[in-house]
Amino acid sequence: MRVLVLGLGRMGSAIASLLASVGHEVRGYDPSPEARARASAAGVSTVGSPDPAGYGAVVAAVPLWLSAEVARELCPRIPGMYVDVSTLKVEVNAELRRCGGPLRVSVHPLFGRGAGGLAGWPIALTPIEDAERELRAASELFRGAELIVMDESTHDEAVAYSVALPHVLGYLFRAVSRDRPSIPTVSRRLQELAAAVEAEDPELTSHLISRSPQARRALEELRSALSEILSAPDPLAALSSMRGDWRERGALYEAAYRALGCSAPGP
Amino acid sequence: MRVLVLGLGRMGSAIASLLASVGHEVRGYDPSPEARARASAAGVSTVGSPDPAGYGAVVAAVPLWLSAEVARELCPRIPGMYVDVSTLKVEVNAELRRCGGPLRVSVHPLFGRGAGGLAGWPIALTPIEDAERELRAASELFRGAELIVMDESTHDEAVAYSVALPHVLGYLFRAVSRDRPSIPTVSRRLQELAAAVEAEDPELTSHLISRSPQARRALEELRSALSEILSAPDPLAALSSMRGDWRERGALYEAAYRALGCSAPGP
DSSP: OEEEEEOOSHHHHHHHHHHHHTTOEEEEEOSOHHHHHHHHHTTOOBOSOOOOTTOSEEEEOOOGGGHHHHHHHHGGGOSSEEEEOOSOOHHHHHHHHHHOOSEEEEEEEOOOTTOSSSTTOEEEEOOSSOHHHHHHHHHHHSTTOEEEEOOHHHHHHHHIIIIIHHHHHHHHHHHHHTTSOOOSSTHHHHHHHHHHHHHSOHHHHHHHHHHOHHHHHHHHHHHHHHHHHHHOSSHHHHHHHHSOOOTTHHHHHHHHHHHHTSOOOOO | OEEEEEOOSHHHHHHHHHHHHTTOEEEEEOSOHHHHHHHHHTTOOBOSOOOOTTOSEEEEOOOGGGHHHHHHHHGGGOSSEEEEOOSOOHHHHHHHHHHOOSEEEEEEEOOOTTOSSSTTOEEEEOOSSOHHHHHHHHHHHSTTOEEEEOOHHHHHHHHIIIIIHHHHHHHHHHHHHTTSOOOSSTHHHHHHHHHHHHHSOHHHHHHHHHHOHHHHHHHHHHHHHHHHHHHOSSHHHHHHHHSOOOTTHHHHHHHHHHHHTSOOOOO
16 A cells, blocks of 8 residues: 655654554655755655545544644545554544545554564554454454454553653652662663663653643542652551452463563562 | 471461571471471471570561561560561661660561572561671571562661562553453563562562562553553653763673573664
8 A cells, every 4th residue: 555654753653663664655755854855864755735636544643733724634634544553542533534535544563763663562442433344454453463342542541541641750769769779679671660660751641641631630649649658647557448359369460570570579 | 407497378378498508407487287288298397386495596487567566576575686688678677776685686588489499599687786796697697599688668768669669550451451462572482571570479468568568559550651651742851861971882782682691673
């Protein structure tokens, strides 16, 4: 399929390369000549115009805060499939239902720079009008990927708890613990997680906090839970209420530490 | 050396086994017959009395909230070396300075059940009176371990930020995210960390919160940083101020993700 990727930031460039790797004829466009040059150097074939004529699919890989606006502008003018790949779906999907056009597909690739190909990588698909048809179209475009169908509210809630919350926890841990003495314990893994989180651009996390009501709710819940621990006459009761139902603690403990590739921490 | 380990909980049993593994003649005592039986089944030679006569070293592996009281009671009556292995040091060390006795050593093993032997494992040593002499004595007892000398305030602060804080973050993450939809992202590692933390007994974390002023301060700082993010007109500025000075973001990013054994998360 001939595919035009609009936006050649980190996401757009990665998507363009991945789509080319599964046999599509991919072109990339970005209004910034610098972004085009960077993508070109990374092996993406670029074009100097966003004209969608002649493409079977147009993939909008634009910044989060622009996705609804770009959908409103572009999708009525796209002859084939319009694909949005942004991180939040509630707002842009409402726009995609309004804007018309022959076929609109709203996905969120749940992987990043580490993906060498599409095979087996998860992509969330949030249906717009006809889930079956959109799933078929997305499967044809993202060949080999594992498409996970979920409604947009569930998706944005999952992003709040699986992306925004861990990122903010990483920032908080770093903010509080830096310049403090440390000892080699379980926190080493949290240090590495925090380093990974903060090595990314804080813009995405910031926009999730600003634009996702679910992310704000997750953070408000975090603050409530922390206040509960701090004000509890007996922190043990508060902590105990926060634990899951771990009937097989020993096995879980070992499995978790094996997964972390480290030995169990001291008592 | 003949060594008596007092307290056969998880820490006491582990210490008894490790000391036996480096050639000491170790006996363990616990007031609870069940604890003695469990330790015995795990290969520890137990005795029915805490009488310290005839031992070159007595290791107190008692619950955190008892360590100062036990030191006050026992250390004047110990003919040889009295060794405290508890997780917080400021309070018990003050007691160890008061209580007299020929030699008092205050350590904190920075490892746990995963340690198959002492070789190379870190142990914090917080000096009581004569750092050189206590270091020699601890080196002889914990043969092969890597002893790290630090003052007790630095140690307890490190425990606050490297033990209490990550544990509480694990509880908080679990409390807030459980029963919520999730997607496979960077949070998988945090899930595993939270599972590992909550598979442990919450008592230690609870006692750290109750008894360590440094741990409470760390948690108050956490709450302040979170409030700052939530009330900021522009979360980006707040997040950016929490990041370190990462001149080599790309390299760090890759290294952190390699360390985590997973691929980099999506943009």
